[in-house]
Amino acid sequence: MSEAKQYKYIGQRTIRPDGFDKVTGRANYGADLSLPGMIWGKILRSPHAHALITKLDTSKAEAHPDVLAIARFEDFPTVNAAAFAEGRQDKGLVDLASNILADKKVLYHGHALVAVAARTEAAAAQALQLIEVEYEVLPPVMSIDQAISADAAILHEDMFTQGLAETPSAASNIASRMELKKGDVDAGFAQADVIVEREFSTPTVHQGYIEPHATTVRFDENGTSTIWCPTQGHFDVRASTARLLGMELGQIKVTASEIGGGFGGKTTVYLEPVALILSRKAGRPVKMVMTREEVFRASGPASASQSRIKIGAKKDGTLVAMQASLYYEAGAFKGSPMGPGCMTVFTPYDVENMWVEGFDVVVNKAKVAAYRAPGAPQAEFAAEMVMNELAERLAMDPIDFRLQNAAKEGTQTLYGPKLKAVGLVECLQAAKTSKQYQTALAEGEGRGVAAGFWFNIGGQSSVIINMNPDGTGTILEGSPDIGGSRASMQMMAAEELGIPLDRLNPIVTDTEHVAYNQTTGGSRTTFATGMAVVEACQDIVAQLKSRAAAMWNVTSEQVDWQDGSAINLAGEDKMTLAEVCAIAEKTGGQISGRGNINARGAGPSFAVHLCDVQVDRDTGKTDVVRYTAIQDAGKAIHPGYVEGQYQGGAAQGIGWALNEEYVYDQNGIMENAGFLDYRIPLASDLPSIDTIIVEVPNSFHPYGVRGVGETGIVPPLAAVGSAVSNAIGLPITALPCSPPRVLKLLQDAGQ
Amino acid sequence: MKTHVTTRINDETVEFLCEPQQTLLHVLRNELGLTGTKEGCGSGDCGACSVTVNDRLVCSCLVLAVEADGAKIGTIEGVASSDKLHVIQEKYLEHAALQCGICTPGLIVSTKALLEENPNPTEAEARYFLAGNLCRCTGYDKIIKAVMDSAKSLNQGA
Amino acid sequence: MATLILNGELEKLAGCSTITISSVTYRGFIEEVVNQVAGLSADRLMEMALAIDGEIIHEPLLVTIPENSELHFVFKISGG
Numbered sequence: 001m002s003e004a005k006q007y008k009y010i011g012q013r014t015i016r017p018d019g020f021d022k023v024t025g026r027a028n029y030g031a032d033l034s035l036p037g038m039i040w041g042k043i044l045r046s047p048h049a050h051a052l053i054t055k056l057d058t059s060k061a062e063a064h065p066d067v068l069a070i071a072r073f074e075d076f077p078t079v080n081a082a083a084f085a086e087g088r089q090d091k092g093l094v095d096l097a098s099n100i101l102a103d104k105k106v107l108y109h110g111h112a113l114v115a116v117a118a119r120t121e122a123a124a125a126q127a128l129q130l131i132e133v134e135y136e137v138l139p140p141v142m143s144i145d146q147a148i149s150a151d152a153a154i155l156h157e158d159m160f161t162q163g164l165a166e167t168p169s170a171a172s173n174i175a176s177r178m179e180l181k182k183g184d185v186d187a188g189f190a191q192a193d194v195i196v197e198r199e200f201s202t203p204t205v206h207q208g209y210i211e212p213h214a215t216t217v218r219f220d221e222n223g224t225s226t227i228w229c230p231t232q233g234h235f236d237v238r239a240s241t242a243r244l245l246g247m248e249l250g251q252i253k254v255t256a257s258e259i260g261g262g263f264g265g266k267t268t269v270y271l272e273p274v275a276l277i278l279s280r281k282a283g284r285p286v287k288m289v290m291t292r293e294e295v296f297r298a299s300g301p302a303s304a305s306q307s308r309i310k311i312g313a314k315k316d317g318t319l320v321a322m323q324a325s326l327y328y329e330a331g332a333f334k335g336s337p338m339g340p341g342c343m344t345v346f347t348p349y350d351v352e353n354m355w356v357e358g359f360d361v362v363v364n365k366a367k368v369a370a371y372r373a374p375g376a377p378q379a380e381f382a383a384e385m386v387m388n389e390l391a392e393r394l395a396m397d398p399i400d401f402r403l404q405n406a407a408k409e410g411t412q413t414l415y416g417p418k419l420k421a422v423g424l425v426e427c428l429q430a431a432k433t434s435k436q437y438q439t440a441l442a443e444g445e446g447r448g449v450a451a452g453f454w455f456n457i458g459g460q461s462s463v464i465i466n467m468n469p470d471g472t473g474t475i476l477e478g479s480p481d482i483g484g485s486r487a488s489m490q491m492m493a494a495e496e497l498g499i500p501l502d503r504l505n506p507i508v509t510d511t512e513h514v515a516y517n518q519t520t521g522g523s524r525t526t527f528a529t530g531m532a533v534v535e536a537c538q539d540i541v542a543q544l545k546s547r548a549a550a551m552w553n554v555t556s557e558q559v560d561w562q563d564g565s566a567i568n569l570a571g572e573d574k575m576t577l578a579e580v581c582a583i584a585e586k587t588g589g590q591i592s593g594r595g596n597i598n599a600r601g602a603g604p605s606f607a608v609h610l611c612d613v614q615v616d617r618d619t620g621k622t623d624v625v626r627y628t629a630i631q632d633a634g635k636a637i638h639p640g641y642v643e644g645q646y647q648g649g650a651a652q653g654i655g656w657a658l659n660e661e662y663v664y665d666q667n668g669i670m671e672n673a674g675f676l677d678y679r680i681p682l683a684s685d686l687p688s689i690d691t692i693i694v695e696v697p698n699s700f701h702p703y704g705v706r707g708v709g710e711t712g713i714v715p716p717l718a719a720v721g722s723a724v725s726n727a728i729g730l731p732i733t734a735l736p737c738s739p740p741r742v743l744k745l746l747q748d749a750g751q
Numbered sequence: 752m753k754t755h756v757t758t759r760i761n762d763e764t765v766e767f768l769c770e771p772q773q774t775l776l777h778v779l780r781n782e783l784g785l786t787g788t789k790e791g792c793g794s795g796d797c798g799a800c801s802v803t804v805n806d807r808l809v810c811s812c813l814v815l816a817v818e819a820d821g822a823k824i825g826t827i828e829g830v831a832s833s834d835k836l837h838v839i840q841e842k843y844l845e846h847a848a849l850q851c852g853i854c855t856p857g858l859i860v861s862t863k864a865l866l867e868e869n870p871n872p873t874e875a876e877a878r879y880f881l882a883g884n885l886c887r888c889t890g891y892d893k894i895i896k897a898v899m900d901s902a903k904s905l906n907q908g909a
Numbered sequence: 910m911a912t913l914i915l916n917g918e919l920e921k922l923a924g925c926s927t928i929t930i931s932s933v934t935y936r937g938f939i940e941e942v943v944n945q946v947a948g949l950s951a952d953r954l955m956e957m958a959l960a961i962d963g964e965i966i967h968e969p970l971l972v973t974i975p976e977n978s979e980l981h982f983v984f985k986i987s988g989g
Contacts, residue, residue, distance in 0.1 A: 015844050022852035023840040025787015025827035029853055032786040122770075163918060180917040184954050207989075208887045209797055212790040212855040260789070260853025261887050263989025292792040339984050370989035416916060417960035459967060483850035483888060522988025544974030600966045640847030646891055648850060651890030675796035675885060682884040683891040688874075700964065710989055 009491040009501060013640045016487035017506055027258045029290045030230030038216065041117040041271075041278045041288040042124040044131050045298060046106035049364040049668025053104055053133065059225030060130040061116055061659045066123035069281035071115040071274050073101045075528070077722035078246045081447075085392045087579040091518040095333040097244055099367050100273060103629055106311075107155055108366050109333035109669045110297030111459050112270075117278035117286050118470035140364040140668030144306050147173040149362045175334030175360040180342055180414050188321025188353030193285060194310025196389050200382040202735045203661030204304040204329065206682045207371050208652070211260020212295045217275035218285040224251045224277050224741075232266045232480055233519025240510050241273045252276075255510040256480040258718035263652070267519050280441070297492040300369020301662060302546025303328040305378035306719065307387045309345075317396050319405045321353040322346045326379050328360060331367040334621035336360045337375030340455070343415035344714075345379035347453040348402070348424055348606060352410040352692045358647075364668050370521060370650060373454040373710035377656065377717050384450040384718030385725075385732065398449045398722075399432045399549030405455075408467045422608035423632025423696035424451065430692045431608040436588070445625060445653065446727025452607045456707030458524030461532035462515035464731040465493065465504075466538055469592040471578025473497075475506040475536075478517030479529040483709065484641035489524045489533050491637055492703065494599055498564025498579050511723040515596050523707020526637055527698075528599035534702045535595030547587040549577070603702025607631035609650060609715035617751065620743030622658055622724055628666045631713075634698040636707030642708050643691040649712020650689050656713075657720035661736050760785070761829025766817035766909045769816040776800045776811035778819075779826060787827040787856045791885065798884030801857035801864075802826045804839050808864040810883075827856035830863060838908070839863055845903055850888035858884045859863040874899060911989040913942060913980040922948035930980065935959070935969050938980075 021027035057069050079097040102111050114131055118124035138155045146152055154171050162176040169622075184648040189195060215229035218694050225247070230236050242249050244684040259266060262593040269287045279286040290299065324345050328336035338358040346354050391398040406428060411419045431437055431449065442449055467473040475489055486506040494501045518524065550568035552559070558570045566575045584590050612626040629646040636642040659679050663671045672678045697704025717735060725732040730745050760783070763808040769778050776793075779785040779802070788811055791799035795810040804813045804818070818850035830837045838860050842848070849855045858881065865880040866874060870879065877898045878891070886894060913928040920926050923946040932938040943951050959969040960981040966972060967985055974980065 013847065014846075016847070018852075019844045022849055022855050023836065023843050023859060024831050025785075025856040026787065027852060029789065031790065032780075034781070034784075165921075177920075178918060181920075182916065204966075209851070209853075210797055210885055210887055211789070211851070212791070258853075259851060260791075261851045263887070267987075267989070289790075292794065292797075340986055343986075370987065372989040374989045394928065414916075416983040417963040417965065418852040419978070420963045455965070455988075457967070457986055458965075464876070472915050484847065519987075522986060524988070565948075600970050601964050605853070638847075640893070641850070642891060643845055644850055647890035647892050648888045652887070674794055675792050676794065680885060680887060681890075682882040682885065683895065684875075684889055686878075688895070689890045689892050 006497055009495045010637055011639065014487055014491060014501055014638060016484050017490055018481065018486050029211055029258045033216045034287065035216060035218060035285040038283060038285040038287050039117050040121040040124045041275055041286045042128055043112045043589040044109040044115060044128045046102065046109060046112045048137050048359045049105060049109045050138040051106050051135035052138065053102065053106060053381060054136050055132065056114065057132040058114060059545040060132065061127040061288040064118065064123065064127045066119040067116055067127045068115040068119065068284060069278045071101065071277040073097065073103045075277045076244050078244060079162065084594065092709045096240065099333055100241060100270060102567065105142050108364050108471040109267050110366065112298060115274045115278060117282050127391045133182055141173060143662055144329060144361050144670050147363050150191050153442065156366065159334065159362070161200045161609050169191040173362050174204060174363055175330060177357060177359050178342055179357045181355045182412065182414055183353035185353045185355040189312045190316065192346045193309065193315040194393050195312040195392060196309035196393065197308070198386055198733055199306065199308045199322045200385065200733050202305045202378045202381060203662045204365060204654050206678065207263040207265035207294055209261030209263060211291040212292060213270055213299055214289040215275050216287040217284060218280045219279040221275060227252060227254045227272050227276065228257055228417060229254070229272055230266060232259065232262045232482060232521050235385045235478060235482065235511055235516050237269055238267045241276060245272045245276060247570065249730065253512050254508055256508055259480050259482055262482055263372045264374055267370050267521050268300065270299055271577045292675065293673045296678060297670055298366050300371070301331065301366055302371035302374070303330065303368045303378060304327070306378065309382045311386045311390055313390055313394060315394070317394055317401050317404045319349055319351045322349065322351050324356045324379065324383065326356065326358045328358065328375065328378065329363050329365060329368065330360050331365045331504065332362060334360055334362055336368055337370065338451060339375065341375030344376040345383050347413055348407055348451040349405045350407045351405060354414045356414060357433055369709065372652065376452065376454050376714045377653065380452050380714050381717035381721065381735070384715065385697035385721055388448065388722040399428050401735060402451055403428045413706040419697065421696055422604055422606055426694045426696055427608040427630045427632055430630045430694055431610055434610065434628050434691045435690060436610045436612065436626050436690060437624065441612060444718035444727065445612055446723045446725065448611045448719040448722030448726060450609055450713055450715040450718035450722065451732045453604065454523070454711040455604050456527065456602040458517040458528045458602040459524055460598045461517050461529040463529065463532040463536045465536045465593040466513055466579050467540060468567060469575070469582055469584060471499065471581045472503045474513050475504055475533060476509045477529055477533070478509060478514045479525045479652045480520045481508055482520055482639060483645060485529070486612050487641065488530060488637040492530050493532050493537050496534055497540065497577060505667065506602055524602065527602055527701055527705045527707050530705055531599045531627055531701060532595035532597045533595055539595065540593035542590060543591050545609045546575060547580050547584065548575050550587045551583060553731035566743055572575055599733045601698065602636050603698030603700065603706035605632050605711040607715050609719040611723040613715065613727055615724060615727040615742060617746060618743070622737055622742065624654055624720070626689055627687055628692065629712055630692040631708065631711055632692060632694040632696050633708050634701065634708060635695055635704035636693050637705060638704065642693055643709045646712045647689040647693045649710070650716050651681050651686060653713045653716025654686065654720055657717045657735055657737060659736050659738050754817050754891060756817055756820045757824055757829055759826055760824045761826060773816045773818055774812050775814040775816045778816040778838060779811060785826055785828055789853055789856060791853065799854055799857045801860045803860065803864060803883065825860070827860055830859055838904050842897040842904065844899040846893045846897040846900065848889065848893040854884060854886045858886065858894060862901065864904060865898070868903055871902060910976065911974050911978045911980055916981070919949065919982060923950060930974065933974050935972050935974070936968060938974055958985045
């Protein structure tokens with residue numbers, strides 16, 4: 001690709017095509033669909049964090065006149081014990097089923113047990129109270145320290161730590177351990193003039209999407225079902241539901257409604273299979289909507305973490321060794337993002353000697369779900385805090401210190417390959433010259449700098465573009481649009497075809513109109529689905545050229561495509577796209593383009609954030625006074641929505657750093673399951689978040705795109721943490737820096 | 752025992768029957784099909800269900816449906832005129848002030864209430880007035896820019 | 910010839926950090942690795958993504974392995 005190329009649409013701030021429905025209230029989200037004859041489903045949840053179910057009797061609920069169906073774990077036909085024992089079923093599916101409806105044990109407060117469908121919402125709620133459950137309460141395991149202690153209650157008697165040199169003989173709450181290394185850290189530390197080693201912790205936090213999980217499902221008499229739900233990946237909702245219920249993919253149609261935020265939390269299933277069971281039994285469409293409390297208690301929080309980081313540097317600022325031990329809470333079932341945590345923790349730095357170990361630990365909390373760059377914020381928080389402390393010890397500017405050691409093209413990563421062209425150095429340079437970094441701090445303010453890295457992914461995307469006889473067209477894609485991606489698809493297609501934006505209508509279709517699409521996640525959509533759109537457009541252009549060639553009685557090779565028109569290289573003729581579409585009838589039928597790809601070459605993305613804070617020493621409250629997010633986009637297709645991703649990631653990271661945490665009582669019950677007490681940032685909490693888009697193109701994408709959705713949540717934890725530390729002159733080792741914690745730090749230090 | 756309620760919603764007279772414990776939000780969404788008003792929490796913390804009752808901005812999840820009797824209700828569905836977006840809606844689009852869009856109806860209703868009460872807000876005033884409307888996607892920067900630009904536009908038009 | 914570089918757990922299991930590969934197909938490559946190193950299983954390796962000269966490929970079945978390339982097995986990443 002040519003960097004000098006002038007684009008017509010790429011890089012413009014266009015109006016998103018789905019925007020009109022969203023500003024008028026017409027857009028339909030998860031809870032907005034109602035069907036004739038629809039009934040309501042509700043879920044009974046565990047009042048204990050850890051307990052054996054000794055009795056579960058639904059007979060009184062079943063006798064309720066308005067109750068039409070009940071669903072229990074036994075209704076998952078494919079995950080019964082026999083199938084598992086015979087090796088016919090994988091543990092992941094059993095865990096998924098047992099999380100959706102508990103089997104013999106409840107593993108967290110709020111764990112779903114039984115679902116009821118009744119004629120009205122109120123009747124369903126009444127019926128839940130008629131279900132008789134008895135428990136043998138077990139001690140809750142609520143932290144990594146508790147989980148790995150010798151006398152810990154064991155959550156899963158069949159879980160033995162994987163990844164150890166010798167296969168363990170006793171069950172453990174540590175699901176797995178992994179280790180990555182390069183060079184020799186001991187030799188590296190031996191060369192160091194300064195070594196900083198510290199331990200850190202981060203709390204359980206929630207993605208905090210404003211729209212609760214919801215679904216409406218209709219099972220038809222012919223054995224097929226339709227599911228309507230807000231999800232980041234309706235093809236994967238279909239796959240999970242089919243596997244859990246022993247159905248064929250072709251028997252389930254999933255329509256992704258508009259989605260009211262996900263951030264990784266809407267990449268799994270909670271309600272959909274349950275509603276399908278209820279609908280099948282009741283013979284009626286079933287709607288289920290989680291309350292906000294249920295969302296907090298029983299849907300995807302992100303892992304709490306504990307970590308120990310040790311970094312050594314020479315006096316001149318050269319890093320010589322980096323070492324990390326990272327523990328991640330997985331919640332009730334294994335599968336924390338410990339792996340990506342280990343792989344990302346030191347990636348911003350080009351250092352010869354690294355050693356990282358990670359542990360995936362189960363505790364009696366809701367099973368974690370992905371949250372924006374899953375695993376990276378926790379790990380890189382710890383690493384970046386130590387980097388800043390080292391810079392201070394070395395009396396170096398923290399940006400210069402990072403520049404001296406920054407990863408660049410050719411850097412050997414800890415997780416495997418050498419990096420291709422990346423934009424960390426450019427981000428650091430932009431940070432250095434930014435308006436904020438040039439602004440002197442006022443009395444009492446503190447400043448923090450942090451870098452962040454995330455891989456980004458490619459994967460499967462399938463797109464069909466159908467052209468109409470008048471030259472307008474419809475882009476059928478299958479990637480749920482969570483932050484404006486329809487706009488970027490429309491822009492890329494208009495650029496490729498050379499026609500005005502408004503001639504193309506991008507639609508996120510259901511699972512029946514395009515082939516499989518991987519879930520919207522991993523910052524993949526504008527990259528991978530964008531590539532599929534480009535491929536579909538190229539398919540269309542090839543057809544347009546051959547149609548024009550047929551009209552002109554020349555070969556396709558004699559036709560060029562320029563700026564939306566076919567040009568006859570053998571003559572003077574020219575036909576616009578609309579003119580060629582108009583003769584499609586005569587030249588072989590209507591024109592569709594297809595792009596079914598498994599995209600590779602996703603471009604890793606680096607970011608650097610600057611945070612200035614003011615801390616009130618009387619209350620411990622921190623105010624962010626200035627903030628700048630700088631990130632490499634590769635190429636910003638729609639700069640407005642790229643900036644929005646940077647700002648949104650920064651805001652979530654600021655919340656994580658300053659205020660957000662799950663607070664549990666001694667019985668393992670979350671005490672702040674609502675937006676009043678789990679306080680995400682408000683408009684009045686934040687300053688204007690400045691952004692700088694760095695563009696180091698990704699050579700694998702036709703327009704140079706890297707993913708931009710996730711990296712922005714990685715740096716804020718340490719940028720904010722270091723700013724608070726700088727403001728109060730004390731080390732910060734635990735998040736959040738909430739007022740009571742900061743006040744206690746100040747009091748303990750005698751200030 | 753259901754109660755008969757007569758109200759005006761977006762300048763149209765509407766009648767409905769409701770249970771005494773039903774919220775205005777529930778009736779708008781589930782009985783009247785006005786699903787532009789969203790439910791994010793049901794406890795008055797997120798502002799996704801913002802509407803006006805007699806020109807006062809409220810969370811409709813905290814208002815009983817029976818309280819709508821004889822009142823004048825304004826929802827997101829009434830913000831645009833039949834063929835044209837309201838300036839505030841245009842500015843939200845121009846400034847890319849929405850990502851997922853679930854908070855957008857509530858924010859637009861709140862922005863309209865703000866600018867009717869205070870046509871020239873400072874940025875700080877706008878941030879505090881809209882502090883009852885949670886947005887998890889945007890970090891609020893583009894929302895505030897859209898609000899300030901809407902104020903400017905409306906004032907120039909006046 | 911291409912060079913496979915092993916890291917972390919794979920390196921431990923294999924007992925070496927580099928393996929020289931002559932196959933140009935993915936299947937041939939996997940066979941070669943498993944034949945050379947007793948500690949690695951084909952199933953396990955084929956669950957991982959393959960990076961060829963820094964380009965991470967999640968489904969490498971159909972790739973051609975370029976002459977003098979550097980190969981790494983990488984854990985598959987999903988994201989949020």
